Amino acid sequence: MSWLRQIGAVTLLSLRTIPQRLGSSAVAVIGIAGVVIVFVAVLSIAEGFFAAMRGAGSPTRALVMRSGADSEMTSGLGGPETDIIKQAPGIFRDGPRVLASAELFVIIDLPKRSTLTPANVPMRGIEPTAFQVRDEARLVEGRMLQFGTNEMVAGRSASRQFAGLSVGSEVKAGQVTWTVVGIFEAGGSAAETELWCDAHALQGAYRRGNSYQSVLVRLESPQSFDTFKNWLTSNPQLNVSVRREIEYYSAQSALLTRLIRTVGFGIAALMGIGAVFGAILTMYTAVATRAREIATLRALGFNTVSVLISVLAESLVLAALGGALGGIAAYIGFNGYQTSTINFQTFSQVAFAFAVTPSLLIQGLGYALMMGFIGGLLPAVRAARLPISSALREL
Amino acid sequence: MKFLPLVWRSLWRRKIRTIFTLLSIFVAFLLFGLLMTIRAAFSLGIDLAGLDRLVLIHKVSLIMPLPVSYQTRLQAVPGVEMATHNTWFGGIYQEPTNFFAQIALQPEAYLKMYPEVHLPPEQLRAWLGDRQGAVAGRDLADRFGWKIGDRIPIQATIWRPKGGGSAWEFNLVGIYDAEPGFDKTNFFFRYDYLDENRQGGEGLVGWYVVKIQDSSRSREMGATFDEMFANSPAETKTTTEKGFVESFAKQIGDIGAIMIAILAAVLFTILLVVGNTMAQAVRERTSELAVLKTLGFSNLRILTLVLAESLFIAMLGGGLGLALAWLFVQGGDPTHGMLPAFVLPRRDVITGVWLMAVVGVLAGLLPATTAVRLKITDALRRN
Numbered sequence: 106m107s108w109l110r111q112i113g114a115v116t117l118l119s120l121r122t123i124p125q126r127l128g129s130s131a132v133a134v135i136g137i138a139g140v141v142i143v144f145v146a147v148l149s150i151a152e153g154f155f156a157a158m159r160g161a162g163s164p165t166r167a168l169v170m171r172s173g174a175d176s177e178m179t180s181g182l183g184g185p186e187t188d189i190i191k192q193a194p195g196i197f198r199d200g201p202r203v204l205a206s207a208e209l210f211v212i213i214d215l216p217k218r219s220t221l222t223p224a225n226v227p228m229r230g231i232e233p234t235a236f237q238v239r240d241e242a243r244l245v246e247g248r249m250l251q252f253g254t255n256e257m258v259a260g261r262s263a264s265r266q267f268a269g270l271s272v273g274s275e276v277k278a279g280q281v282t283w284t285v286v287g288i289f290e291a292g293g294s295a296a297e298t299e300l301w302c303d304a305h306a307l308q309g310a311y312r313r314g315n316s317y318q319s320v321l322v323r324l325e326s327p328q329s330f331d332t333f334k335n336w337l338t339s340n341p342q343l344n345v346s347v348r349r350e351i352e353y354y355s356a357q358s359a360l361l362t363r364l365i366r367t368v369g370f371g372i373a374a375l376m377g378i379g380a381v382f383g384a385i386l387t388m389y390t391a392v393a394t395r396a397r398e399i400a401t402l403r404a405l406g407f408n409t410v411s412v413l414i415s416v417l418a419e420s421l422v423l424a425a426l427g428g429a430l431g432g433i434a435a436y437i438g439f440n441g442y443q444t445s446t447i448n449f450q451t452f453s454q455v456a457f458a459f460a461v462t463p464s465l466l467i468q469g470l471g472y473a474l475m476m477g478f479i480g481g482l483l484p485a486v487r488a489a490r491l492p493i494s495s496a497l498r499e500l
Numbered sequence: 501m502k503f504l505p506l507v508w509r510s511l512w513r514r515k516i517r518t519i520f521t522l523l524s525i526f527v528a529f530l531l532f533g534l535l536m537t538i539r540a541a542f543s544l545g546i547d548l549a550g551l552d553r554l555v556l557i558h559k560v561s562l563i564m565p566l567p568v569s570y571q572t573r574l575q576a577v578p579g580v581e582m583a584t585h586n587t588w589f590g591g592i593y594q595e596p597t598n599f600f601a602q603i604a605l606q607p608e609a610y611l612k613m614y615p616e617v618h619l620p621p622e623q624l625r626a627w628l629g630d631r632q633g634a635v636a637g638r639d640l641a642d643r644f645g646w647k648i649g650d651r652i653p654i655q656a657t658i659w660r661p662k663g664g665g666s667a668w669e670f671n672l673v674g675i676y677d678a679e680p681g682f683d684k685t686n687f688f689f690r691y692d693y694l695d696e697n698r699q700g701g702e703g704l705v706g707w708y709v710v711k712i713q714d715s716s717r718s719r720e721m722g723a724t725f726d727e728m729f730a731n732s733p734a735e736t737k738t739t740t741e742k743g744f745v746e747s748f749a750k751q752i753g754d755i756g757a758i759m760i761a762i763l764a765a766v767l768f769t770i771l772l773v774v775g776n777t778m779a780q781a782v783r784e785r786t787s788e789l790a791v792l793k794t795l796g797f798s799n800l801r802i803l804t805l806v807l808a809e810s811l812f813i814a815m816l817g818g819g820l821g822l823a824l825a826w827l828f829v830q831g832g833d834p835t836h837g838m839l840p841a842f843v844l845p846r847r848d849v850i851t852g853v854w855l856m857a858v859v860g861v862l863a864g865l866l867p868a869t870t871a872v873r874l875k876i877t878d879a880l881r882r883n
Contacts, residue, residue: 132776139769143762150758173666175596178563179657212561214737222747225561278560280735311564312733360597368538375531376766382524383773386517390780446753449599452563454751 141431230307384480424477525817533825623674810864
């Protein structure tokens, strides 16, 4: 018991003296906060991108493409083939309506709002069932496009990221002029970066004849996927690959997410070394300035372990403070920051928001504490080993 | 100069502190070098893109093809030196994750258009003699361990062969090298082979590259081309190659801005640590400095002594860090050709050296001015 009391007393004492060493303590705190900001901010890019891509997929939807195609961009299906696909079992049927949408996926050049440089914006030709197939998509402004005309509805993120996509504006692409008649949302997912128009109108505009690139279907239930897939893959008239939509989008996000995470962890690890040196210096300074005080405590009979723990605790408290500050700053500065990047698989833009998730904040705090522990260890040992007599003489 | 030993001695009076400070700066500039390399990789060789080369793409979007007949029409325009076309193949080698660019092109014209690409003459001869011939960039060949003579199968995603299935086969007849910064991860093969053997799409190409005689007329020439094809089924949009590469790099997002924001955070943190250390080092020596002043050292000399110390730490630590980054980059791309370029641009090295000087001066400035302002009597009494 007395051990614990000793440790408590000495730790409290050293914490109470922090204000006297505000300058050098602030260095450690800010150094660690800097690392945590960068760590959390970089990883929040990966989190945001992953969330947008994954959110675009649903386990109850399946995507049919030509076999061998790794993305909608490179897939191609003839009109008759899409009609066969729509007869497959396992598709959700709403009375006479089959919840399947044969679609085209192309890109169109539009200026990015922030830089006014051209960007590859994805444009999707849909069938009237598309909004029923994607039940999370809903119009939030304007009206639905009229099929058979050159009208389109733009995703919320697309209208935010690219210039000239508000309701009523016209988009000229080659010899076709599209009119934006509505804005839709789809739960903040990558689908919101797309422009949707009538598939037949798009076939004409891009000279695609009666061909599509994919068929998206709503399944009766996630379990009916196998029935659906087996029927299609065993059909000799078809040569297609069938994927759950959620798996398709997760696979597309894998490369970039992994790249950002590697870069983020790499930078944070290197920066962390710098911050640990900063913390070590701060704690050595703290020990040096308190040498006499520590020696006095030792002379009074406080044991080495309590001195050691008190120095470590001080370092950990400073680190926790830095971690918390860094996390808060990263949250305020970056959470929800809207941006877009190119998805190399489909060669088109994906808009997403930086996502500072609770798990990232906890990781950041944990990293801060780790830096504080490493930074405090050597100085703590030095403090515990301080020769009492010479330290008392020191100024 | 004769005071160098004095600076040296005061640096090492607290070895551990100096070493940790050196290491902090070392790490900061190591990061600087690596981040600048990443930034350069993502800017995709913008510095090398020529101003006398114009790129023509379909006006609606890059993915729309253009007719092959435009080549002769372009070459007939006065002021045009030559025109050639490229076509994106977008195939898969073994696994979809093994991504690299495959481009169908006209070998001789391409090499004439891009003198920065070096292909040995005998390999070019072999390429011209083999329809299925292909050449790969040095980095790409290293990534997959390809040797000349290898047969390389690639699965089509866009252009399927006439014979059915999706496999195309190429003979690797050459490996090209290129000036630093030029993408050495490409796979080039002959357009005539593609065009004769694909199902559909005959006579279509991806984009044109046109070399003009007078680069100052690029804007005007671009407008001429676009006018020439206006109101045709395939209208074009012409930009300089530099503008084209730049705008594509911008599509990735502002990698440059993110890297600079990170570096600002790193350098700020380091400045704080070093500044604090320097301040402390000077504070400890208050009485010594006072003695020096008593001995007749001028304010300027005291200032120089303190600044020299912090500059020395910054330059040594930073120099070593940057040197290690440079060595690392020389060692080659750790992603084995996933990044289009892996070089530490000379310009960034120079910026780095400047930054070291700035960090050194800023970190030393506060303690140096305190040292200058020191009143001898006060300082001596303090002890």
